[in-house]
Amino acid sequence: MKKDIIIAGVGGQGILSIATTIGMAALEMNLHLKQSEVHGMSQRGGDVVSNLRISDKEIFSDLIPFGKADMIISVEPMESLRYLPMLSENGWLITNSVPFKNISHYPEVEKVLTEVKKFKNHVLIDADGIAKDLGSVKSANIVILGAASPYLDIPLEVLTIAITKIFKNKGQEVIDLNLKALELGREFSLKQA
Amino acid sequence: MQKMLLLGDEAIALGAIDAGLSGVYAYPGTPSTEITEYIVSSKIAKEKGVKARWCANEKTAMEAAIGMSYAGKRTMVCMKHVGLNVAADGFINSSITGANGGLIVVVADDPSMHSSQNEQDSRFYGKFAMIPIFEPSSQQEAYNMVHYGFDISEKYRVPVMIRITTRLAHSRAGVGRMAEKEQNKLKLPADLKQFVLLPSIARKNFKRLLDNQEVFEKDAEISGFNKYVEGKDKSKGIIACGIAYNYLMENFQENGFPFPLLAIGQHPVPTNMLKKLYDECQEIYVFEDGYPLVEEMLKGSLNLGKPIHGRLDGTLTRDGELNPNKVAVALGLKDTIGQPIPAVVANRPPALCSGCPHTDSYLALNEVLKDYSKGRVFSDIGCYTLAALAPLEAINTCVDMGASITMAYGAADAGLVPAIAVIGDSTFTHSGITGLLDCVVHKANVKVFILDNFTTGMTGGQPSAAMGRIEAICSGVGVEPEHIRVIKPLAKNHEENMRIIREELAYDGPSVIIPRRECIITLDKRMREKFKNK
Ligand SMILES: Cc1ncc(C[n+]2csc(CCOP(=O)(O)OP(=O)(O)O)c2C)c(N)n1
Numbered sequence A: 001m002k003k004d005i006i007i008a009g010v011g012g013q014g015i016l017s018i019a020t021t022i023g024m025a026a027l028e029m030n031l032h033l034k035q036s037e038v039h040g041m042s043q044r045g046g047d048v049v050s051n052l053r054i055s056d057k058e059i060f061s062d063l064i065p066f067g068k069a070d071m072i073i074s075v076e077p078m079e080s081l082r083y084l085p086m087l088s089e090n091g092w093l094i095t096n097s098v099p100f101k102n103i104s105h106y107p108e109v110e111k112v113l114t115e116v117k118k119f120k121n122h123v124l125i126d127a128d129g130i131a132k133d134l135g136s137v138k139s140a141n142i143v144i145l146g147a148a149s150p151y152l153d154i155p156l157e158v159l160t161i162a163i164t165k166i167f168k169n170k171g172q173e174v175i176d177l178n179l180k181a182l183e184l185g186r187e188f189s190l191k192q193a
Numbered sequence B: 001m002q003k004m005l006l007l008g009d010e011a012i013a014l015g016a017i018d019a020g021l022s023g024v025y026a027y028p029g030t031p032s033t034e035i036t037e038y039i040v041s042s043k044i045a046k047e048k049g050v051k052a053r054w055c056a057n058e059k060t061a062m063e064a065a066i067g068m069s070y071a072g073k074r075t076m077v078c079m080k081h082v083g084l085n086v087a088a089d090g091f092i093n094s095s096i097t098g099a100n101g102g103l104i105v106v107v108a109d110d111p112s113m114h115s116s117q118n119e120q121d122s123r124f125y126g127k128f129a130m131i132p133i134f135e136p137s138s139q140q141e142a143y144n145m146v147h148y149g150f151d152i153s154e155k156y157r158v159p160v161m162i163r164i165t166t167r168l169a170h171s172r173a174g175v176g177r178m179a180e181k182e183q184n185k186l187k188l189p190a191d192l193k194q195f196v197l198l199p200s201i202a203r204k205n206f207k208r209l210l211d212n213q214e215v216f217e218k219d220a221e222i223s224g225f226n227k228y229v230e231g232k233d234k235s236k237g238i239i240a241c242g243i244a245y246n247y248l249m250e251n252f253q254e255n256g257f258p259f260p261l262l263a264i265g266q267h268p269v270p271t272n273m274l275k276k277l278y279d280e281c282q283e284i285y286v287f288e289d290g291y292p293l294v295e296e297m298l299k300g301s302l303n304l305g306k307p308i309h310g311r312l313d314g315t316l317t318r319d320g321e322l323n324p325n326k327v328a329v330a331l332g333l334k335d336t337i338g339q340p341i342p343a344v345v346a347n348r349p350p351a352l353c354s355g356c357p358h359t360d361s362y363l364a365l366n367e368v369l370k371d372y373s374k375g376r377v378f379s380d381i382g383c384y385t386l387a388a389l390a391p392l393e394a395i396n397t398c399v400d401m402g403a404s405i406t407m408a409y410g411a412a413d414a415g416l417v418p419a420i421a422v423i424g425d426s427t428f429t430h431s432g433i434t435g436l437l438d439c440v441v442h443k444a445n446v447k448v449f450i451l452d453n454f455t456t457g458m459t460g461g462q463p464s465a466a467m468g469r470i471e472a473i474c475s476g477v478g479v480e481p482e483h484i485r486v487i488k489p490l491a492k493n494h495e496e497n498m499r500i501i502r503e504e505l506a507y508d509g510p511s512v513i514i515p516r517r518e519c520i521i522t523l524d525k526r527m528r529e530k531f532k533n534k
């Protein structure tokens, strides 16, 4: 088993929560893992990306080679497109549909979404909306993770364990909200498939 | 024991704690910051009484570490690559004093300049100082090298360098721990004159360092961090330093690696190993993330021998970080790429947070400066440097920490008056105070804005040594108290703030204006902590 995942977003959007959850799940499964992150300057509202690699064999490079990523998970639609050169031919593009507009020259949102839809394997999900309906806006990233989960080769139970462990200190209520967020994202994705 | 998922930075931190560290000294700087942050917040380190200190700058950190080494304890000093420029005096001279307690200098380079002014390669400093240098290729190796580094630092009484790059610093992987060691007891050097660098003693120490070069090389041959791997296909011989090894192997996972390979993790590189590779292969390829140190060494200026390929002959780009694709192309393998980035994607440069105090400071300054010719704002390094970009476009320079005040001083001498300096609170105590003293001594017409947001913002909000001390420092240095003005950068104070700035611009001499308001990110963090503790 081997999955190379690009996780994308804007500095401050907390993309690392997605990486951390998948990472925790990979540890549960005793897989090898390498996860490169962005710290520093770009965290001030610039584009940020994390390379997450999990495998049952030894992993060498911390960076995924161009054209070899199995999946892009993005918490922002325009950012999902920035990493298309990384994605493999049959890879999945899974992105939040809600734009994060911290620049004056942000393109027309429709044009961005059209580009996403051109991609044959894509999931475009209103994660913010779903999280808001759930009463937990902070869980949008977990909704997106849920949408990606059918294509991750990680059993749902293992992701559930990972989320439970990660939010352990925040109490049962927070755990339940995030498990629900995971489930809603997953359902959305499966319905499309 | 289960492996721990650690950043390269954290692996170094934990390695040091486990290897009997007594104190870490550092000034923050991407990508090195997380080493010291890990130790600062480590429960184990606290229980063991490890001193974890943010220092005023890299030089004071370096010297504190030399002091702890003098006292016989294991110590580490951490910085980003340009920090070593600041610490260079202490660093180079520490190779002459030698170490007593184990002394490791960790330097994190930033090829591709993700968050830096340049991409200088610290291995050249290590070579310059003639000390052993370690270049880990993985988080586990980084952890192990700290243990080994302390051991040989004490064995040969020499400081050692661990050099990492951004990619390893900020990438996570599983790390297994080794047995924990006790801290050293206080134990001064056997020769109490070891650290007295008077010429007569320094000459003796330097001879010892020179004599030890052979010993260091021998050590690098047997330590296990330099590996020679035999290969059947001798048409190419490959040298891979540090993390470049991973990019190389990434390209040979299916079919195995065919060529003889020298993987380098410790310098000085053993000549025997280099010679073996050179003798048995037709051409040599050198992969190193950074400047072509080994390549240059091997090639020499006359380049009379076998073909050596790498960054110098254009096989690889001369600048920028390596990656698996660059290595593949260099070796004539097939390149891979996905789809192009659609034209609709706009670039998204980093920017000041919305609500940042710096924005209000610049809005006032920009408006006041409309009455003057352009190009007179000398800035420094921090979040406030982002004002170089639109929409603020408020500053004209950013060179090195502290250079705002001193460059403004030089430009004022050249006739550009008034000259404006803009510097953050942490940068001011890092390297701004002496420059301000120059301005005072020479009564320069320089207006120094010290942007006090109570923190070291750019690197994630470490405490600032300037906290609560700025006015006292400025008046202590000799700025007239009536020309030290504090303003609160808020939209509602805009007119008032402009009035104060104009008053100081009218004065022909050094003034300090302190726009003071907390960084909203640290404010937010503080409020959440407070809420949590209630
Ligand atoms: C010699 C050196 N050390 C460290 C750094 C990394 N660095 C860049 S900006 C900065 C923080 C500046 O803090 P401050 O001056 O308070 O400004 P703020 O970011 O809070 O606005 C640091 C540590 C550097 N560029 N050069």
Ligand code: SF4
Pocket: A044, B351, B352, B353, B355, B356, B357, B358, B383, B453, B457, B458, B519, B520, B521, B522
């Ligand atoms: S981190 Fe603080 S100082 Fe830096 S841009 Fe954001 S608000 Fe401003």
